[in-house]
Amino acid sequence: MAIAAGLGVIGPGIGIGLIGSGAMNAIGRNPEASGKIVSNMILAIVFTEALGILALVVAFIIKFV
Amino acid sequence: MHEGISVVLKAEQVGSVFGFPITNSLIMAWLVMILLILGAYFFGRSLTLVPGKFQAGVEWVFEGALAYMTGVLESEVLARRFFPLIASLFLFIAAINEIEFFPGVGSLGLSHASEFLPILHTPTADLNFTLALAMIAFITIEVTGITVLGFSKYARKYVNLKSPVGFVVGLIELISNLGRLVSFSFRLFGNIFAGEVMVLVAAYFLPYVLPAPLMGFEMFIGLIQALVFAMLTLFFIKLAIVAPEGAH
Numbered sequence: 448m449a450i451a452a453g454l455g456v457i458g459p460g461i462g463i464g465l466i467g468s469g470a471m472n473a474i475g476r477n478p479e480a481s482g483k484i485v486s487n488m489i490l491a492i493v494f495t496e497a498l499g500i501l502a503l504v505v506a507f508i509i510k511f512v
Numbered sequence: 513m514h515e516g517i518s519v520v521l522k523a524e525q526v527g528s529v530f531g532f533p534i535t536n537s538l539i540m541a542w543l544v545m546i547l548l549i550l551g552a553y554f555f556g557r558s559l560t561l562v563p564g565k566f567q568a569g570v571e572w573v574f575e576g577a578l579a580y581m582t583g584v585l586e587s588e589v590l591a592r593r594f595f596p597l598i599a600s601l602f603l604f605i606a607a608i609n610e611i612e613f614f615p616g617v618g619s620l621g622l623s624h625a626s627e628f629l630p631i632l633h634t635p636t637a638d639l640n641f642t643l644a645l646a647m648i649a650f651i652t653i654e655v656t657g658i659t660v661l662g663f664s665k666y667a668r669k670y671v672n673l674k675s676p677v678g679f680v681v682g683l684i685e686l687i688s689n690l691g692r693l694v695s696f697s698f699r700l701f702g703n704i705f706a707g708e709v710m711v712l713v714a715a716y717f718l719p720y721v722l723p724a725p726l727m728g729f730e731m732f733i734g735l736i737q738a739l740v741f742a743m744l745t746l747f748f749i750k751l752a753i754v755a756p757e758g759a760h
Contacts, residue, residue, distance in 0.1 A: 489736070490743070493736055494740075496703075497702060497703065500702045500703050501698060501702050504706050507706065508521065511709075
């Protein structure tokens with residue numbers, strides 16, 4: 448269970464890091480647009496996070512059900 | 513560490529009407545529907561021409577949403593046509609996800625013969641419910657594509673016999689379109705289900721202290737997921753009404 452969750456979270460972890468760094472770069476270039484960038488960033492993070500949560504759900508199912 | 517934590521993946525059957533099973537997640541979905549309909553009824557009756565503070569706030573939110581949809585769809589007629597669907601999808605999922613954390617959900621139930629049967633079960637943590645919502649969104653998207661573009665033009669997006677590369681691209685498009693059903697339903701289900709289990713496990717590790725901030729976080733997640741579901745439907749509708757390349 449721990450291996451399934453751990454392996455599954457690697458990808459989204461990298462992905463969220465990339466999204467965050469991209470958003471920070473964009474804010475650094477254009478601070479006025481930070482509101483728009485942050486809301487789009489959260490949307491993108493949610494998509495990435497869904498994959499990690501999928502792995503977590505599979506791990507929970509292995510563990511409990 | 514199994515005892516003490518009960519994780520229920522599947523909604524349990526409470527009763528049946530004319531042979532149709534009534535599950536506990538269905539009961540809660542009806543409850544939320546009744547709440548929303550009552551809210552809409554009383555709010556609709558109290559509308560005035562000169563809006564009060566509350567009405568002005570609601571109008572501001574709805575106008576903002578409608579303006580955003582008009583911007584995405586690039587057509588006011590289409591935005592007005594799809595606004596009821598998108599807004600009610602959002603309101604329904606958001607209401608369910610917030611009511612999930614009210615006391616009584618999952619803890620109120622019937623117990624007989626040492627088995628406990630909760631009356632309420634969060635619908636969004638039941639794959640049947642999210643799959644049904646995903647199918648509503650999916651069928652709306654496809655039907656919109658066909659009615660706006662016409663059947664032959666819409667089919668040309670997926671079946672392209674002009675070149676081998678185009679054919680493969682069309683095939684991939686078709687499969688990814690069907691994959692939306694899975695991604696739509698599993699995203700919502702996974703987030704809410706994982707949130708529930710996480711709160712349960714946290715309550716086991718550090719009772720009373722740890723679950724409270726996690727619950728707040730999960731309420732935020734629930735709101736975001738409702739927003740994502742509605743927005744994705746909107747974006748896919750937009751993608752469906754864009755004419756295929758080279759078909760002008």
